[in-house]
Amino acid sequence: MSLALSDSPSPVGENSPKWYSDSRKLAWQKFLETPWPSRKDEDWRFANLKKLSYENVCDSEQIDNFDYNQYVSNSVSLKGDNESMIFNNDRLQYQSNLDDELLDKGLIFKPLSLALVENADLLKSYFMKEGPKLGSEKLLNLHKARQINGYFIYVPEGLSLKHPLEIFHWLSGENNVIFPYSLIVTGAGSSVKVAEYTASSDDEFGLACGVSDLIAEEGSELTYVRTQNLSEKAHSVHISNVSAHANSTIKNFSLNLGCEWLRQESVCRLLGDEAHSEMISVNVPENNQEFDMRTMQLHEHSNTSSDLLYKNALYDKSKTTFAGMIKVEDGAHFTDAYQTCRNLLMSDECEANSMPGLEIKADQVKCSHGSTSNPVAEEELFYLMSRGIEESISKQLVTFGFVKDAVDRLNHPQLEEVVLGKLERRFKKIGVR
Amino acid sequence: MSSLEIINLNASINGAEILKGLNLNVPQGEVHAIMGPNGSGKSTLAKVMAGHEDYEVTGGDVLLNGKSLLEMEVDERSREGLFLAFQYPAEIPGVSNANFLRAARQARLPEGEEIDAVAFYKEIYDKMDQLGMDRKFTGRSVNEGFSGGEKKRNEVLQMMMLEPSYAVLDETDSGLDIDALKIVADGVNAMRSDNRGFLVITHYQRLLDYIVPDYVHVLNDGQIIRSGSKDLALELEEKGYDWLKEED
Structure with missing residues (x-):
């Protein structure tokens, strides 16, 4: 029996620690107490609040005999021997056997449900530490209260993973909601690249309400590529929190192709000397799709840098909203922060809203936005x-070039190939307009 | 047998008449130079021939192989055999030179036929070597971050790959130092043949030392006011454009 979102969430497995059940209960209370966003909220300016209506949606149920092999082979992915996990409706369908050498070195790559049992203390020290900063308090608490799975990656000190890790999330069934949680921690001096794909297995309405916490400890490197290709009726809410400690670099890349309505909030916190963050996003909406994207580059320490590039190619009557804030806190001197949002308007009826913002409380900073x-x-x-070259093909070339420019920033041929492969399919589907 | 005829061409931009009854015939295999002072209509002529939408043709015609170019879309003109080497080539971020040229070559193939990628790369590398272009330029975005000289070389590379029946070179010498000019001119000269014509537009005589024309025409105020042999360019260099204007 699936639960409507107005019902109290069901408890999670008996083996999960008490702190986890408590945090879910507390989050549920907060969810109930917190009002839905309103027009008056600055963080929801230009947002289509009518879309936030989920009376009919339910916690997703296990789908028996989900033929993940078929879906994986039809999707654009790394197609190598990458370590991977496959979820459907937040239930783990498959996990590759981790390389023994990596296990011996202490790599953790586990579904959340297992990590909660086997690595509870370590997990707890990183688990959902970030509060809402861009308006989605209600949705963040909803996620926290109803989350049942996701994954935990912990790369121990000094370990560099050669190949990207790969995670597939499928959402199946009408009116179902999934709450995937991604927690990636790179220990000092380590590095990892992670590719995560969220898609629908059908063309029904559903909601994916996910949270990603990315934490790079001193001198580590973390690249996170997230692609979203949900059904054209689905909704997507995604909140990502980046914490970059001294001398670390985090790349947070997102590609949004599917879903009818999307809300994406991305925050990066720069917490130590020479911490560097890149936030890159490519979005190609068509028809009546609405993508609402909010970002914050939060410089809390001196000598940090951040660079943000959002590229949107809009077709038909689609709409994007980009609100980007660069915040340089007291004492965060010698900050370098850049923010660029570029919209390519492929029709006369599309609508692109951009609201760049700056708030600087330190001296000697270089900030620009445009x-x-x-x-x-x-x-x-x-x-x-x-x-x-014919006009239609010329336009396709220019559009592809427009988005490729952002994809190039991944600076990783395999990951670029995956993202470009998804974009090629997308443009092929859109065809000549 | 190819031919290029410009017949009583009149064109304007934003209501201002620039070309005022221009007549010119470039037989197959010949190189014609058009010289003229700033504002005489040289670049307008090039853009009108290629079909730039900012320009309005108010009279006359341009016939390529007997067919009116003015009736064709920009891309059709190219496939018909016209090539314009731009004075200021556009930059196309994110589109690699190789993909761009592949698309241009693909556009010339019958539907369903695909380019042989191996042969294509061999050809492009051969031609880049000839032009002294680093092979890494195949992977770089079209003209993005190229120096003035690199852009002009890239124009000549495209011309070599597309093998037009007529090429219009619009101020190809501008922005080139003498070494680059020689390389570009060598590329153009290598393309000269009995079945290809050139219209070389230039402000200065210098280029014509390297691309020696069969005929030189002087454009002033939207009309050809003098035509002659290559010596006319030398005379102009010596006496300046005012000499002809006064005579006119």
Whole structure:
């Protein structure tokens, strides 16, 4: 029997620690007490609040005999011998056997349900420490209260993983909600790359309400690529929190293609000398899709840098909202922070809203922000066509180039190939408009 | 047998008439130079021929192989055999030179036919070597971050890959130092053949030392006011454009 979101969430497995059950209960209380966002909230300006209506949705149920092999082989993914996990409706369907050598070195790559039993204390020290900063208190508490699975990656000090880890999330069934949680921690001097794909297995309405906590300890490197290709009726809420400690680098990349309505909140906190964060996002909405994206680059320590690039190619009557805030706290001197949002308008009816913001309380900082919204430049089109390339193909080339420019920042051929492969499919589906 | 005829061409931009009855015939296999002072209509001519939408053709015609170019879309003109080497080539972020040229070559193939990638790369590398271009330029975004000289070389590379029947070179010498100019001119000269014509637009005579024309035409105020042999360019260099304007 599935529970409607108005019902109290069901308890999780008997073996999970008390702190976890308590945190779920507390979150449920907070969810009930917190009002839904309203038009008056600055963080919800331009947002289509009518979309936040989930009377009919239910906690997802286990789908028997989910043929994940078929879905994996049809999806664009790394297609290598990468360590991977596959979830459907938050239930683990498959996990590859971890390399013994990596296990011996202390790598943890486990579904949350297992990590809660086997690594409870370590998990607790990193688990959902970040409060809401961009308006989604209600949704964050909903996630925390109803979350049943996800994964925990812990890369111990000094270990560098050669190949990216790969996680698949499928959402199945009408009106189902999943609450995937991703916790990735890189210990001092370690490095990891993680690719996570969220998609629907059908074309029903459903909701994916996920949270990702990315924590890079001193001198470590973390690259996180998240792609979202839910059904065109589905909704997606995703909150990511990045904590970059001294000398660490975190790349947080997102690709949004599917879903009818999306809310994406990304915060990066720069917490130590020479911490560096990159936030990159590529979004290609069509038809009536609405993508609402809020970001914060929070510089809390001196000598830190952050760079944000959001690229949106909008077709038809689609709509994007980008609100980006660079916050430089007291004492965070010698901050370098950049923020760019570029919108490529592929129709006369699409709508791109950009609200860049700066709040600086320190001295000696270099900050810049900018946003542009343009159709395909006439000069570029003329140039390509003057070489005999048809107008429609010329437009596709320019659009692909527009997004590729952001994908290139991953600086990792395999991951770029996956993202570009998904984009190629996307543009093929959109076709000539 | 190819031919290029410009017949009584009139064109304007934002209501201002720039070309005022321009006539020119470039037979197959010949190189014609068009010289003229700033504002005489040189670049307008190039852009009108290629089909830039900012320009309005108010009279006359341009016939390529007997067909009116003005009736064709920009891309059709190219596939018909016209090539314009731009004075200021556009930058296309995220589109690699190789993919761009592949798309241009693909556009010339019948539907369903695909380019042979291995042969394509061999060809592009050969031509880049000839132009002294580093092979890494295949992977770089079209013209993005290229120096002035690199952009012009890239224009000549495209011309070599597309093998047009007529090429219009719009101020190809601008922004080039003498070494780059020689390389670009060598590339153009290598393309000269009995079945390909060139229209070389330039402000200065210098380029014509390297790409020696069969004929030189002087454009002033939207019309050809003098035509002659390559010596006319030398005379212009010596006496300046005012000499002809006064005579006119």
